[in-house]
Amino acid sequence: MTSRRIRIDVPALTRVEGEGSLRLEVRDGKLVELGLSIFEPPRYFEKFLEGREAREVVDIVARICGICPVAYQISALNALESLANESAPDWALTMRRVFYCGEWLQSHALHIHLLALPDFLGFDNAIAMAGQHPDEVKRGLKLQGLGNALIRLFGGRSVHPVGARLGGFHHAPAADDVSALTHKLKAAQADAADLTRFCASLPLPNDPQDFIGVALHHPDRYAMECGNIRTSTGLMLSAAQFEQHFHETQKSDSTALWSDFDGQPYLTGPLARLNLNHAQLPDFLHTRLGEIGLALPSSNMFHSLIARAVEIELALHEAITLLEGYTCPAAPYAPLSLQAGTGYGMSEAPRGLLWHRYEIGEDQLIKAARIVPPTSQNQARIEADLHRSLTAFGLDHDEDALRLRAEQVIRNYDPCISCATHFLTLKRVER
CATH class of the missing domain: 3.30.390 (Enolase-like; domain 1)
Structure with a gap:
């Protein structure tokens, strides 16, 4: 032997x-x-937050990730604002979705073009790949740049943005700036469609397997910046019910926490989202799915690449739709008062479900915080x-x-x- x-x-x-x-x-x-x-x-971010004023949380959590700062901000805002007697203005809630579209766009474009494509085109890295596939790399950088521009439009900068705040945004973009960026987004839609077709044409391995999918679901739209938890096992859960079914444990050989769903590994991220929410895609993306021959739900994890491309098309479409006819509001935020208690919030980071919990005292200071990112949730599944x-x-x-x-x-x-x-x-x- x-x-x-x-x-x-x-x-x-x-x-x-x-x-x-x-x-x-x-x-x-x-x-x-x-x-x-x-x-x-x-990294101690949860401990950093203890003793801070609730209004400080949004800027602090943006530093957790340079690629997904918007996700951390929106999940935090959803949790904190669940303790408010009023909600943020409709304008702010709509623009937060646009803000989030920028993050999906830049993150997915980065992953597909610079991290994943070399695997399937036979190169060690994106720099080597660019020599023979310059157009693909240029397309990726263009789409990523547009995502960064969307984040910067509302966040003031594309990395660790500072524009979001309790009740809305610190400022509203000028109508001319919005119009100019919307024009560029429209021009990129053809590139995004070509990207989806290109990803579907790659020799992706056929490796079907059983897994539990977990994603947010919203009754009115493809879930991104808010929603309830939906599982492929048939559950629908609020953010407050997360800890009843999802648990983190420490492994002896890993400093990162590992998550389970009722004792089982599970998938969160673009393929889980597409599997659970594809019925809510706009009509042109249903046509695209038929064109490329992608049947959903898919049990092939390698279809995650195609799912990211589809979500790039969705993010462009959503941002354009929500920004057309844009007008500046009378005020970009509403002052909110938070009650003492425990607030729960979540959103769909590019990599999957991002859940936050905050305990706030009568003095409006954070007493405890807990953040569960998608990477730790996916590790057992990986x-x-x-x-x-x-x-x-x-x-x-x-x-x-x-x-x-x-x-x-x-x-x-x-x-x-x-x-x-x-x-x-x-x-x-x-x-």
Whole structure:
């Protein structure tokens, strides 16, 4: 009997957060051990928030992530404003959705063009890919730039924006600025349609598997900035019910928390959203799904790439629709008073469900905070997917092939850790 141990290590790289490694042990052609370990240092943001005024939360949580700051701000605002006697003005609530469209647009464009496409076009990185596929890279940078421009329009800047506040925004964009950006968004719709077709034409692996999907659902629109939790098992839950079904645990070999849904791994993110909410897509995207032959719900995690492209088209369409006929409001926010108590809020970050809870005292200071990001929610699902996908792929492949397939599987989830780029080095020890 022979035992082959393949060890995949993650070196610390620039432009990424955290470190991780993947352990594989194969005996007699069977995968007997698989461990995904994440080495993110504690960031303490929840403790930073304790003792701060509620109004400070929005700016502080924007620093948690340079790619998804809007998601952290909107989830926080949803939680805090659940304790207000009044709601933010309709104008502010509508523009928050536009603000969020910018984040989906820039994040999805970045992932598809710079992180995922090299996998399927046969390159080690996007720089090497650009030599033979310059148009694809230029398209990605253009779409990402438009997303950043949308975030900047309302947030003052595209990274760690500062425009959002309790009750609305600190300022309202000028009508001329909105009109100019809307024109650019319309011009990009053809690029987005081409991107969806291009992603659907790629030789994506066919690897169907069973998984539980979790996403927000809104009765009136494709959920993004608000909604209730919907699961593929048939549950519909409010933000306040999250902790009854979703639990975090600490693994001995990982500094990141791992989540489960009633004891089971689950998927959150673009494919889960598309599976659960595709009926709410606009008509032109139903036509697009038929054109590319994507049947939903899909059980192939590699269709996450196509789901991101579809959501880019959706984000452009939503932003254009909501910005047409834009007029400046009399005031960009309403002053809100918060009651003491516990507020719960959530939204759909590009990578999936982002849940917040805040306890506020009579003195309007934060007594406790809890934040559950999508990456920690997906980690158990990633590990289960790796076990299933690598076994189906064939454990007799050489190290390079196994490494590439493992990287592809991990990047399907676009985690906000070093796993999100081409990172794995492989060391094999034969015994």
